[in-house]
Amino acid sequence: MRTIAVLAFDTVVGFELAMPGQIFGSARSADGEALYRVRICAPSPDIQVNAAGGPSHRMLAPFGLDGLDGAGTVIVPAHETDDIPPVILDALRRKHSDGARVASICTGAEVLAAAGLLDDRPAATHWRHADRIARRFPRVRFDASVLYVDDGRVLTGAGVSAGIDLCLHLIRRDHGAAVAAEVARRIVMAPERGGGQAQFIPWDNDPGDDRQLADTMTWARARLHAPLTLDELAAHARVSVRTLIRRFREQTSQTPLQWLIGQRVQRARELLETTNLDMEDIARRCGFGVATALRHQFRRRLATTPTAYRQAFRSEHPA
Numbered sequence: 500m501r502t503i504a505v506l507a508f509d510t511v512v513g514f515e516l517a518m519p520g521q522i523f524g525s526a527r528s529a530d531g532e533a534l535y536r537v538r539i540c541a542p543s544p545d546i547q548v549n550a551a552g553g554p555s556h557r558m559l560a561p562f563g564l565d566g567l568d569g570a571g572t573v574i575v576p577a578h579e580t581d582d583i584p585p586v587i588l589d590a591l592r593r594k595h596s597d598g599a600r601v602a603s604i605c606t607g608a609e610v611l612a613a614a615g616l617l618d619d620r621p622a623a624t625h626w627r628h629a630d631r632i633a634r635r636f637p638r639v640r641f642d643a644s645v646l647y648v649d650d651g652r653v654l655t656g657a658g659v660s661a662g663i664d665l666c667l668h669l670i671r672r673d674h675g676a677a678v679a680a681e682v683a684r685r686i687v688m689a690p691e692r693g694g695g696q697a698q699f700i701p702w703d704n705d706p707g708d709d710r711q712l713a714d715t716m717t718w719a720r721a722r723l724h725a726p727l728t729l730d731e732l733a734a735h736a737r738v739s740v741r742t743l744i745r746r747f748r749e750q751t752s753q754t755p756l757q758w759l760i761g762q763r764v765q766r767a768r769e770l771l772e773t774t775n776l777d778m779e780d781i782a783r784r785c786g787f788g789v790a791t792a793l794r795h796q797f798r799r800r801l802a803t804t805p806t807a808y809r810q811a812f813r814s815e816h817p818a
Contacts, residue, residue: 501673503537504562504570506591506610508584509547513555515576515604515662516548522666525685526678534674540566542586549579564590570599572669576662577605577625588614595652602654602669604662612636616653623648625658675812676772711736712746719759723766723786729755764800767793771809778805 505519516539523535541560548558564586567573573594591614595601603611608624609632611617617639624632629643642648647656647665649672656665663686671679715736719727732755733743747755763785770781778790787793790805797805 500533501535501572502570503535504567504573504594505537505539506567506573506575506587507539507541507546507560508543508578508587510549510578510580511546512577512579512605513548513550514659515607518576518604518662519574519666522663522682522686523670525682526670526674527681528674528678534670534678538562538566538570540564542584552579567594570594572600572602574666575601575603575607575610577607577658578610579606581609583610583613591616598652600652600654600669602656602665604656604665605658606632608632608639608641608655609635611653611655612639617655620650620653621648622650622655623657623661624655627658671812676768711738712750716758720762720766723759723763724784725786726788727759727786732759760796761800763787764796767797767805768808768812771805772812781805 503519503523505516507516520537520539523537524533526534528534539560540562542564544559544563546558546560548555567590573591575591587610591601591611595614595616601611601616603624605625606628608617608622609628612622612632613636617636619638619640621640621642623642623645626643629641633639633641643657645657646661647654647668649668654665654669656662667679667683670682715732718735719732729740729743733740736743736746738746744754747753747758751758753761767781767785767787770776770784774781776784778793782788782790782793785793787796793805797803797808801808803811
């Protein structure tokens with residue numbers, strides 16, 4: 500079982516503080532065993548918790564800073580202060596030096612930057628605070644347009660819900676796509692948002708109450724190996740092509756063909772993780788036809804190659 504430490508001090512934002520416990524606590528093995536233990540650690544037991552820019556309540560932290568011992572990952576949620584206790588910075592430097600993974604959510608990136616852990620690295624934070632933090636820490640390469648940045652043992656997430664993306668990404672890194680997808684379903688994660696950093700979590704793009712569109716999506720997913728066209732999708736949905744495009748945009752913020760390519764990429768990811776099939780075979784099974792098309796879409800959507808993805812995320816016993 501992996502240990503996650505959430506590092507908090509006065510003015511920690513309650514939502515981001517609770518987020519890792521809910522998400523990592525929902526991760527289970529195929530046998531139903533918990534995959535993580537989550538500790539909230541603070542320099543003093545009584546800390547102020549904030550919400551919407553002001554004090555909300557006080558909380559007794561269950562662990563002191565000694566709770567960081569044995570944690571392979573330390574997460575710093577958002578805090579609403581520039582007064583960062585030196586003991587927090589020292590603890591972060593020590594854990595990073597010891598080989599732990601460190602991550603931040605929202606303005607937690609400011610804490611990592613103050614500890615010097617983001618120097619000369621790319622980083623994400625909430626867009627409203629990116630300019631201010633960048634002026635304070637000019638060595639950090641902040642990108643306010645992305646949801647999160649994975650820079651190896653240092654990861655940073657943008658504001659609020661982007662922290663969920665980051666936590667799910669960490670689960671995927673640790674335990675693969677199937678576990679992360681199950682956690683996403685358990686917490687009713689929203690559909691994938693386009694643009695910015697390529698996300699490594701599979702979303703279903705649930706069409707909500709549009710059951711006719713849902714049926715067409717299910718039908719298309721079962722035929723990803725085939726060269727589906729807009730006309731075929733519209734015929735199955737019993738609507739015009741124009742109406743199909745409008746309804747897809749309303750429900751998924753994508754065109755039907757953008758959605759279809761995303762589903763093909765997702766299927767390829769699953770095959771890369773769980774099988775030993777070669778690239779040409781995977782490309783055919785996912786409807787890309789040839790491996791060059793598969794590689795193009797992987798680079799375009801995930802900013803990586805199929806080979807690198809397989810090396811990073813394949814299961815221990817692929818079929």
